[in-house]
Amino acid sequence: MQKKITIIDYGSGNILSAQQSFIKVSQEYEINAEVKISNNHKDIKNSTHLVLPGQGAFLSCMNGLKNTPGIIDAIYEFAQIKKHPFLGICVGMQLLAEDSEENGNHKGLGWINGNIKALPKKNLKMPHMGWNITTPCNTLSNNLISQKEDFYFVHSYYFKCRFRENILAETLYGITFPSIVAKENIYGVQFHPEKSSSQGLKLIKSFLTK
């Protein structure tokens, strides 16, 4: 069956790269897939996989979602009712949290328990920018990676999960923070798989097999 992947377009960042990376994966692994960029709720409804990218500040991303008519309801139905595979990338992952302390206190989607907090500075350069090791916390089959891999990060805030079971992988930068989170069919990655070379493409492939 053809996979229908929709990259949600709500005015945030470089989504062309996200689309290209999914196209590349489907070509390389011979997956029959259609990869769309869309904010149309019909496209979302017809999808098999949804990707929520995100760049910039939490609030502007959340507002971007809210200001796209019908989108929050459509993704809620897709991920929370039908329980189809959903992937949040970077701020798209952070939006899954209950709230964020970036520039105030702002509510998120609240799909995975926890809060977005500032990375402690500890004389480290901010943002946390570049390639860093991501270590899986478990070997469960639901994980998106099976061994330590380098991924490309750009962020100054992190997802402080309330429940350990939602953390699939962690990364160290001043503190150890969750770099892959999940709850059932809902996944979030703090790094950019679309910018993480072959390791990133492998992770995308792993998501597409969910």
Add this chain to the structure above:
Amino acid sequence: MLKVRIIPCLDVKDGRVVKGINFVDLVDAGDPVEQAKHYSENGADEICFLDISASLEKRETMINVVKETAKEVFIPLTVGGGISSIDNIKSLLKAGADKVSINSAAIKNPEIVKQSSDYFGSQCIVVAVDVKKINNNWLVHSHGGTIKTNLEALEWLEKIQDLGAGEILLTSMDRDGTKLGFDLELLNHASKILKIPVIASGGVGKMQHFYDGVKKGKANALLAASVFHFNEFSIKDVKKYLNSKNISVRL
């Protein structure tokens, strides 16, 4: 642990590479996409395109180059050269660039750093700073290093950091092309005052220079052009060398 990044820089004019790889049998050595892909498959952590097109219309071709690159290259791409407005930045990011590097435009109007980082996020705004020592002062130069300004380099760096730059690409004009190594004194001063990452550029001739740039200059990333283009050593060689000296790199 965060890895030190190695970034090859390609000069692109009118959509074609004019300073790039000279040693591999590429089907079309002038094709920026092919060159970027080669580097990405051979250990580069990011790619930098510097557009040196003379005219505005020719710069439009850069948009297509970026679009095509985004289809083949899955590591971060920075594009610099001739960026003068928020619209320029928007069209490059929309085409698939991850970061843009601003230089002369920031000197002309520092507010562009604030406006662009507010609008697009600091993470995609790199400010390139070209520095030359004159009478014992590090002075910033604009327009590809051809015009001297009165800006003192370290003061300028602090200012653009405060305005929201996400990263600094610091080039020592005194060292550029000399193969004598990075200007470690400049780099070290800059790294100390900056809370944002610093990319060192200008002067690499030996592998030891990369090590010094990190160890003594405290750079977070290292940019080089000719040593890679002429295959004096490969990015993989540099990374193996750094790794053997206990510097964390992506292998």
